[in-house]
Amino acid sequence: MTATPGMRDLVHRLLTYEAGAGKTSEPMESPALYVYEKLRQSLGESVGVAGFKSLATRALTLARQDLPCLSTARIAEDGSLQGLSEIETQIDVDKNQTGEGEIILIARLLGLLRTFLGEALTLSLLRNAWPDEAFDDRYSTDGRKA
Amino acid sequence: MSTQDKVKINKLPTGIPGLDEIVGGGLPEFSFNIIAGAPGSGKTTMAHQFVFANATPERPALYFTVLGESAIKMLRYQQQYTFFDPVKLPGSIRFINLSQVVLEKDLGAVLEEITKEVEKSNPAVVVVDSFRTMVRKPQSDMDLQSFIQRLALFLASWQATTFLIGEYAEDELRDNPIFTVADGLFWLRQAAERNSIVRKLQIIKLRGQDSVPGLHTFRITDAGVQAFSRTFGLTGHIKNPPSQRRISFGIAELDNMLGGGVREGDSVLVAGSSGTGKSVLATEFIAEGIREGEPGIVAVFEERPQAYAERAASLGMDLVTPQKDGKLTILYLRPLDLSVDETMHSILDAVQKIGAKRLVIDSLAGFEMALSPGFRADFRESLYRMIFALTGMGVTILSTVEVDESFTEFPFSTYSISFLCDDIIRLRYVSIDGQLRKIMVVIKMRGGNHAKDIREYEITSKGVVILGKRLTNYQGLISGIPTHLDRPEAAEESAREVKIEPGA
Numbered sequence: 282m283t284a285t286p287g288m289r290d291l292v293h294r295l296l297t298y299e300a301g302a303g304k305t306s307e308p309m310e311s312p313a314l315y316v317y318e319k320l321r322q323s324l325g326e327s328v329g330v331a332g333f334k335s336l337a338t339r340a341l342t343l344a345r346q347d348l349p350c351l352s353t354a355r356i357a358e359d360g361s362l363q364g365l366s367e368i369e370t371q372i373d374v375d376k377n378q379t380g381e382g383e384i385i386l387i388a389r390l391l392g393l394l395r396t397f398l399g400e401a402l403t404l405s406l407l408r409n410a411w412p413d414e415a416f417d418d419r420y421s422t423d424g425r426k427a
Numbered sequence: 428m429s430t431q432d433k434v435k436i437n438k439l440p441t442g443i444p445g446l447d448e449i450v451g452g453g454l455p456e457f458s459f460n461i462i463a464g465a466p467g468s469g470k471t472t473m474a475h476q477f478v479f480a481n482a483t484p485e486r487p488a489l490y491f492t493v494l495g496e497s498a499i500k501m502l503r504y505q506q507q508y509t510f511f512d513p514v515k516l517p518g519s520i521r522f523i524n525l526s527q528v529v530l531e532k533d534l535g536a537v538l539e540e541i542t543k544e545v546e547k548s549n550p551a552v553v554v555v556d557s558f559r560t561m562v563r564k565p566q567s568d569m570d571l572q573s574f575i576q577r578l579a580l581f582l583a584s585w586q587a588t589t590f591l592i593g594e595y596a597e598d599e600l601r602d603n604p605i606f607t608v609a610d611g612l613f614w615l616r617q618a619a620e621r622n623s624i625v626r627k628l629q630i631i632k633l634r635g636q637d638s639v640p641g642l643h644t645f646r647i648t649d650a651g652v653q654a655f656s657r658t659f660g661l662t663g664h665i666k667n668p669p670s671q672r673r674i675s676f677g678i679a680e681l682d683n684m685l686g687g688g689v690r691e692g693d694s695v696l697v698a699g700s701s702g703t704g705k706s707v708l709a710t711e712f713i714a715e716g717i718r719e720g721e722p723g724i725v726a727v728f729e730e731r732p733q734a735y736a737e738r739a740a741s742l743g744m745d746l747v748t749p750q751k752d753g754k755l756t757i758l759y760l761r762p763l764d765l766s767v768d769e770t771m772h773s774i775l776d777a778v779q780k781i782g783a784k785r786l787v788i789d790s791l792a793g794f795e796m797a798l799s800p801g802f803r804a805d806f807r808e809s810l811y812r813m814i815f816a817l818t819g820m821g822v823t824i825l826s827t828v829e830v831d832e833s834f835t836e837f838p839f840s841t842y843s844i845s846f847l848c849d850d851i852i853r854l855r856y857v858s859i860d861g862q863l864r865k866i867m868v869v870i871k872m873r874g875g876n877h878a879k880d881i882r883e884y885e886i887t888s889k890g891v892v893i894l895g896k897r898l899t900n901y902q903g904l905i906s907g908i909p910t911h912l913d914r915p916e917a918a919e920e921s922a923r924e925v926k927i928e929p930g931a
Contacts, residue, residue: 329498409517
């Protein structure tokens with residue numbers, strides 16, 4: 282099973298939001314990495330560092346099924362994502378694929394959250410990290426317009 | 428100090444049906460509480476219910492998780508309960524994991540972390556789950572005591588109502604400083620009784636207000652924890668003065684035997700062996716109430732409501748229409764493993780819902796059998812409390828009870844519950860002229876005179892029909908083997924007939 286289109290849409294939406302936010306502040310190296318970090322901070326508070334690391338490691342394992350070259354990426358003890366920049370260089374031949382590895386990983390992470398907590402609670406947690414975004418009135422995590 | 432000089436302690440809703448009554452109206456605001464009990468006893472669920480009932484965006488709840496159940500799993504399972512409102516997360520309810528701090532640092536760092544989060548969020552409610560795992564490292568008593576003191580002081584100062592959850596054994600009550608500091612101590616127990624699990628809740632202490640003492644039954648359903656107060660939530664009710672009004676059975680001859688009917692608010696026991704018409708009499712009692720504009724409840728244990736209504740219809744009584752009109756509720760309380768208190772709460776809820784004036788319990792034997800074996804020991808005590816509470820509210824209760832038919836004795840009830848009843852009507856078989864006929868006698872009426880007559884009756888398509896006048900030509904009617912005063916030899920024949928019956 283691959284990352285669902287709905288989850289990927291949701292991740293793209295978060296990336297768009299962060300990219301937009303980046304225009305007014307300092308240039309952002311990777312919006313996807315920024316989204317991942319924001320999730321790490323936000324979820325880490327409630328599930329703990331170890332809890333987030335377990336989820337992220339599982340998400341990475343699942344993401345490798347979609348993108349085998351993620352095999353060199355790893356989740357550090359504090360839950361941060363490492364070893365991705367080399368992979369991105371490798372897969373970003375086409376510039377449209379920028380951040381594909383992170384997108385799949387984040388989509389898998391959100392998919393796991395939905396599996397464990399359900400749609401409503403997953404969106405609630407996202408709302409905590411992105412309070413300005415009204416996720417549930419435009420999207421649901423399985424890709425359907427709400 | 429006069430009442431108006433005393434500080435008023437606000438009472439917060441517990442969010443747990445039945446618990447507000449037990450704790451004396453709600454949980455004292457800013458109190459520092461412990462929920463203790465074995466694994467699986469419902470501690471976390473109880474804390475969640477309190478959190479969801481009280482957390483707001485302005486005064487949120489902080490739920491600190493430590494090494495026990497992970498937050499992901501906790502949320503996964505807790506959202507199955509109907510009280511769980513995902514909209515409250517994370518704006519009103521925030522989960523904060525302290526495992527890292529607990530594992531890597533000391534209690535001082537834990538306190539510092541809690542302090543930081545509380546000062547940041549200004550919470551109304553703080554939960555630490557599980558507190559036991561937080562203090563699991565070997566500490567000197569002083570360290571632990573100091574930590575608890577400082578935590579309690581800090582959280583009270585920040586106007587937070589706190590729950591610490593822990594898996595404690597009862598023998599720890601004496602030595603653990605946490606129990607000294609706590610304002611409220613909620614102990615949850617569950618024990619296996621034969622094949623059933625019996626859950627009980629005790630408020631061991633609660634500073635500042637009266638709680639209902641003793642062990643209260645509780646159940647965990649998809650709605651979460653539900654507690655059943657030993658006082659049935661009727662603590663605040665004022666007992667009505669005894670009524671002098673007489674209410675009818677709808678059977679004129681029986682009303683006459685009762686001195687004009689049953690006194691309103693009495694507890695009536697109809698005792699007799701199988702087939703003597705106890706249920707018919709009870710149905711007529713309830714049907715007459717409905718005719719008189721008195722809503723009724725029938726709690727049945729031995730047949731389903733539909734069958735009960737169909738049997739009433741065969742006797743010319745319509746119990747279907749009043750059910751649709753909200754004048755009658757037939758409660759089927761057969762599921763096994765019920766506790767006596769929750770069964771009685773079901774009855775009380777139904778009584779209060781439709782404003783019932785008459786209640787039939789058909790039968791006490793069925794009621795007792797429907798209970799979990801572990802609760803049967805409490806049956807008489809709980810029944811007494813319920814009858815006392817309901818009759819105090821002016822509800823007239825008719826209970827049926829099956830008694831072993833003996834042709835040498837005349838027992839009122841095998842359950843020794845006659846003391847619960849104001850009035851007793853005894854039905855029994857009697858052998859007369861080669862027939863097994865039925866007689867009825869009013870044994871006792873606490874509220875006044877009643878006929879001493881022994882009357883023969885039949886059950887016809889119109890219900891109970893009392894025949895003729897009292898039976899004056901027989902001696903020893905209540906033995907079941909009477910002697911016809913004009914034909915004494917008939918008694919011996921009857922005795923022979925009766926003797927062969929059990930083996931027949």
